[in-house]
Amino acid sequence: MRLKINKEFPFPVYLQIKNSIKEQILTGILPPGFVLPPERKLADSNGVSRTTVIRAYDELKALGLVESYIGKGTVVTERREPDTSNKQSYVFPLSWYPLFDKKLGYVSDTITDIMNVGHQKDMISFAAGVGDPDLYPIKQLKAIQAERAYNSEALNLCAVEGYYPLRESLSKLMQFRSLSVSPKEVMILSGSMQGIDFTARTFLSPGDAVIVEEPTFLQAIQCFRAAGAKIIGIPLDDEGIRTDVLEAQLSRYKPKFIYTIPTFHNPTGIVMSMKRKMELLHLAYKYQVPVLEDDPYGEISFDQQERPPLKALDSYDYVIYLGTFSKVLFSGTRVGWVIGPEPVMKRFALLKQITDLHVNTPGQFMLDRYLREGFYEAHLKNELAVYKKKRDFMAAALRQNHGLIAFNVPDGGYYHWCRIPEQVSQKDLLSLCASKGMLFTPGTVFYPQESDGAHFLRLNYTYESFERITKGVAILIEALEKLNGQKTEDRVHRENRPIV
C-alpha cells in the first residue's frame, strides 16, 4: 500500500499514515471490506516503527473507518447507512450556488485580485492605498511591546465598543480635527471600512437608495451593492459634490444616507469647499437624511490649511464620522473608529457583538500607547514631508507624458487621478503594464456604472520608493504611447481604406 510519508514534515508520522489511509478510504480507493496490511509489514515497508502504525490504526478505528477482527486483521468498515426506511446509496454533491443569497452575486473580486498580484515582490504597485512601509514606526512599536505594561490584559477580550484607554486617546486626537467628543462617543472598529459595512447593515434593505460621490471608494460601492441598494452617484467638480444635482436626487430617490469623502477625496484628491460643506449639511437637514463622512485622508495634508470635517460643522448630529489609522500609520492592524449619534452607536455595538465581538486587543493596546507617548504627531510630521516629496516626484515623472496623461496635483491624500486618451483601452493598458511589472487601479472600479471610469486611472504615490516610482511611471508612459500609437495607426489604416 502506498502512503504519503515525509519525515521532514513537522507533524508526527503516525498522523501522516492515518490521514493518508483515511483519504484513500473516503475517496473510495480502499473499498469497504479491504484488508489493510498487517502492522509489522506496513511498518517495515515504510521504514517506521510498529508502534507508529499501531497508533495510526487505532485512530482510524476511533474514526469508525476501520475495524479489527481476530484472525482477519484490520478491515475497512462498510459504509453506515442512515437509520431511515428510505435508504439511498448515492449522495448528490451539494449545489451551493442556488442556496446563496442573490445580492452578493454582484460583488466583483477586482480588489482581491489586485491585492494578490500586488504581493508579488517584484511588481511595482501604484494600486493599493497603503503608506510607505519604510516609515512604519517598527522600533517604537517593538519598544511598546517589550514594556512591562504589555501584559496578558493586551491578549484578553475587551469591551464591544473598544479598549477604553484608546477611546480616551482618540477623543484627544479628534481635537486636532476640530471635534470635541468624549471617549464614550468614540467606538473602535476593525478599520473604518467596518463602519461603512455597519452603516449599510443598519440602514439598507434591498431596493433602498443610497447616495455616493461619483467616483468614490470602491469598497463602499461593493458594500452597498451587496446590501441590494440602488446606488445614486452625484458628480464632483473642483469644489466637491455638486449640491445642485444632489438636491434634485434627494427629492427624487429619498435615499437612506449620503456617503461622502469630503477631504482629499478618494480617488480624485478633491477637497470639498466650505460653501459646499454648508450646503450639503443644510440639504441633509432639509431632507432629513443622515450623512456618512469617511475621513481616512484628512490628516495627510501638505499645506497648513485647516479643513474641518463635516462632523465639526454639524450642529444637529446628522453626521456619522469614520476615522482610521490605516493611512497615517499602517493598514495591517485594522483599527478604525466611528463617532456618531447615540442611537447609531448603540446599533453598531449590537452589530459588533454579533459579527466579531471587538477589535483585536493587542492592536488597540499598542496604538493607545503610541498615542500617549506623543509619537503620533512627530511621525505624521516626518511622514508628510516624505509623501509631499513623493507626490511631487511622481507628478514630475508624469509630466513627461507627451500629452497622454492629464491630472491635477492634489493638496493632500495618497493619489494622482489621471485621465488617459479615449482611444486607449484601460484593460489593454492594465495587461500591458502588469506584463512589464507595474500595477495601477483602473478608474472603472470607482464608478457605480463602471464604464464611466473607462478613461481614468488612480496612481498611489506613497507606497513605492522614488526609484520605483520613476520606473513605474516610465512603464506607464511607454505602454500608453504604444497603445495610443497602435490605435492611431489602426485609425489611419481604416481611414486610408476605400469605403466599400
Add this chain to the structure above:
Amino acid sequence: MRLKINKEFPFPVYLQIKNSIKEQILTGILPPGFVLPPERKLADSNGVSRTTVIRAYDELKALGLVESYIGKGTVVTERREPDTSNKQSYVFPLSWYPLFDKKLGYVSDTITDIMNVGHQKDMISFAAGVGDPDLYPIKQLKAIQAERAYNSEALNLCAVEGYYPLRESLSKLMQFRSLSVSPKEVMILSGSMQGIDFTARTFLSPGDAVIVEEPTFLQAIQCFRAAGAKIIGIPLDDEGIRTDVLEAQLSRYKPKFIYTIPTFHNPTGIVMSMKRKMELLHLAYKYQVPVLEDDPYGEISFDQQERPPLKALDSYDYVIYLGTFSKVLFSGTRVGWVIGPEPVMKRFALLKQITDLHVNTPGQFMLDRYLREGFYEAHLKNELAVYKKKRDFMAAALRQNHGLIAFNVPDGGYYHWCRIPEQVSQKDLLSLCASKGMLFTPGTVFYPQESDGAHFLRLNYTYESFERITKGVAILIEALEKLNGQKTEDRVHRENRPIV
C-alpha cells in the same frame, strides 16, 4: 467669557480655547452677532499668551464660525442658510429609529452588558468564555515580537484570505483534528464568530429557516435572528443532537443550513456520539442541507479519547468547519479560521473584502511564529492539566449544594451546565449574585425561546483562580438557598392561609 482650559491636558491650549468657543457657538450660548473679547483681554483673563488666542480665533475663522471686522473685532457669524428658494430656519432633529433596518431590533445586548460588568476587577466572573490569563504565553509572544523577523511586513496589509504562512501552519495543525487540508483551503477570519456571521450573510434571507441545537451558542442565535431567519431548535440528549427530531424538522422547514457544536458543546459540554455524527451527515446528504460545524472546544479535552470533527467524516464536502485560537490560547487577537467547500470560500472572500478586508496582520504573524516554534502543543498540554483541575475543583464546590444544583461533569470544554430549582427565579438569582460580587451566564440566552432556559445556568471554570472559584460558588449556593427558602416559605405562608 468662560473657557474650559486645563493646562495639564496633553493637547495644546489654543485647541482647547477654539473647541470651547466652538461648542458655545454651536449650542447657541454665543448667538450670531456676539462680539468675542479682544485677543489680549482673553489672553490675560485666562493666563495664556496672545499668540495662543490669535491662533484659536484664526481657526474659528477657518471654520466659518466667526468673522473679523476692523474696528468691531471678532464676531460670531450669522447662520448661513442653504442656497435654496425654500428657506427654512428650523432644523428638525433626525428620527433615527424609523430609518433603521427592522431585523436588528431583535438583538438583545445581554452580552455587552455582561462583558462590561465582567470587566470590573473585583467581580468574580463565571460568565465569559475565556481562558485563564495567567496561562497566556506572554513571554514567548514578547520574544516573537522582539525578533528581527517581526518587521514592517507584520504591520502591512495582507491577502483577503489571510497571511499565507499562518494558513500553512493551520493546515498542519488541522492534521491533529484528523483533517487533511491544503493551506489554500484554510481562510483566516476575525474569530470563528465571523464565520457564523458570514454563513448567515451567504445563505440567509429574511424568513429562511436555520437549524440549531437547543440550547446553543448565544451569538449564533443573535446573528441568525439579525438576519431575519426562523430559528428551529433541535433538542439534545447525552449523545448530542436528536437526529430523529432533526429529520422531521428538515423535511418540514427546508432550512438553509444546520449549525452544530458537536464536540464539548456550548453550553452543555455534550459530545456528539459517532453514531449520531454519521446520522447527522447522512441526513444532511439526504436533504441536501449544508452543515456549519463550530469547533472552538475540540482540543480542550481532558481524556485521551479522539473525537473527530464532522468535517473529518464528511466525504461529500457538505460541512463548513470553524476553528479558533480563542479557547486554547486567548480571545483578544480575534483570530479564527474556516475550512469549507470552494464556492463557500470564494463567497467568504468577497464578504471579507467588503467588511474588514483582512484579519489584523500582527496577530496572524505572531500566531504563525508561535505555531512554527512548536510552542502550541506544549502550551495546550500544560493548560489542559490546569483546566482539568479547575473543572474538578469547581465540581467539588458545586456538590456542596444541598440538592439545589444538578449538573454532569463534562469531559472537556469550558463549562459546567447547571440546573436550578424551578421555583427560583433566574433573574433574582443573577441580581443577588451580582450584588454579592459574582456573575454567571443565565441559561435563557442560549435558547431561541428564552424561557426554555429559565432553570439553567452556565458556569465557566477556566477563567477564575481556585480561590475565587471557591468564593464564587459559595456566593451562588448561598443565594440559591436564600431564594429557594423564601419561595418555600412563601408557599408555606400561602398554604397556611385560609382559602377565600
